[in-house]
Amino acid sequence: MVTTANQPPISRRGVLGGVAAVAGALALGAGTAAAETEGPDTADGPGGGNDSPGTAPADLDVHVLVIDGCRPDEIAAGAMPTVRLLAAQGSSYPNARAVDVPETIPNHVAMMSGVLPNRSGVPANAVYDRAEAVVRDLDRPTDLLVSTLLERLPAERGVRTASILSKDYLFGIFGTRASYRWKPEPLLPVTKHAPDLFTMNALLAALQTEQPRMTFTNLGDVDRFGHGDLTGTSLKIARRTALTDTDAQIARFVAALTTSGAWSRSVLIILADHSMDWSLPTSLIGLAAVLNADPMLAGNVAVSQNGGADLLYWTGPAQQRSAAVARMRSLAQATAGVLEVRTPQELKLGPQAGDLVALCKPGWRFSDPTPLSNPIPGNHGHPVTRPIPFIVTGGHPSVRRGQTPSQPASSMDVAPTVAWLLGLRAPQGGWDGKARTEAFQRA
Ligand SMILES: [Zn+2]
Secondary structure (H helix, E strand, C coil): CCCCCCCCCCCHHHHHHHHHHHHHHHHHHHHHHHCCCCCCCCCCCCCCCCCCCCCCCCCCEEEEEEECCCCHHHHHCCCCHHHHHHHHCCEECCCCECCCCCCHHHHHHHHHHCCCHHHHCCCCCEEEECCCCEEEECCCHHHCCCCCHHHHHHHHHCCCEEEEECEHHHHHHCCCCCCEEECCCCCCCCCCECCHHHHHHHHHHHHHHHCCCEEEEEECHHHHHHHCCCCCCCCCHHHHHHHHHHHHHHHHHHHHHHHHCCHHHEEEEEECCCCCEECCCCCEECHHHHHHCCCCCCCCEEEEEECCEEEEEECCCHHHHHHHHHHHHHHHHCCCCEEEEECCCCCCCCHHHCCEEEEECCCCEECCCCCCCCCCCEECCCHHHCECCEEEEECCCCECCCECCCCCCEHHHHHHHHHHHHCCCCCCCCCCCCCCHHHECCC
8 A cells, every 4th residue: 555644735725836936937938038049059959969078058957857657648637737837838749659668767768878778778677687587677787788868977078967766776777877866765665666755855955965967857656656546447546646746846846946046047858757557457467377388388488577568588498499489479469458469679679678578458467477466557568658748848048938849759869858958979879869959949
């Protein structure tokens, strides 16, 4: 049972006060934008975006806020008035998508690395580790195989970074990369995440004491209360409470930037890492039992359950792999609730994702290795949970106002966008994402 005991009650007055603060900040920003200030030019960001090392533009900070598990329709529906207002005052991308697998760790890695999982080494939250012969979370610094903004901005641009991540496995995988990193606490016992109130307190404190110019924050309540929502698939009372609470925390952030005078130098990228889908206990899929009941496969398969996606691994003799994988595919495809079975190559996931990836239909979830393994109604990882909110906003005069660009923005666009703004060159091998330059005024 998830408790709200550690959270303050959110009053209607508090929420409206937050929106008023944001509206005031945006009014100031709009006035600045109306002046014919020079924004980023078409080729390079304000920092030049070239290959020569140097310093980032002195008048621009970037803050990336991840509302973990938020669906685009939840912002449109009105439970998040501050975020909705921020979206209206910037660019909101209606066709934005998470990278596969739409899970928390791979998408946070995509945001900070700008590359696909087949390069980052992080295709899902949990994989079967062949070397250790165990299913485990990808929560070790050594699991992330590429560079990220968190360490490159300080090293190459002299820009201090801060990671303020509410979940312990995110704190784990990003290791010591950021100039400053907050260790999430207190962790709630069941969800293993710090409530958004504490996460936002940490972000506001870091702004004061660490002076980061690029921050990366994960707000975990919306996801965790969506997973654990025991009111069922219709009411979702806890979920709605979390949306309102998280919105109020973002209002606090905008108010703090306004009070400190930093709003006019701030670009905010607000997005989710995946969305959420709910299923009933009658719509469970258990592939471990199906595969292990087959004489050819029994005892030689591993299944890494990721909610809406099952990663399937052949662990038997290599010479039997081809036939075994074909058998795994046909059995998985014939199982009720399975939408499709894809190869890791097709989804650009890399070898850590195993031999096959089974994806479920909306309203279903995987529960492996046993029917008791996944009791939670809210899940993601399947195609219906790919759509995400993706908003570029803030008080900086270069931010374009009131746009809904049709481009298919992606979580892996965050890194190239931030790099373009702060003059950081592409990593070796280039970006897989794309800088969202249309969200800014052109010179
Ligand atoms: Zn997540």
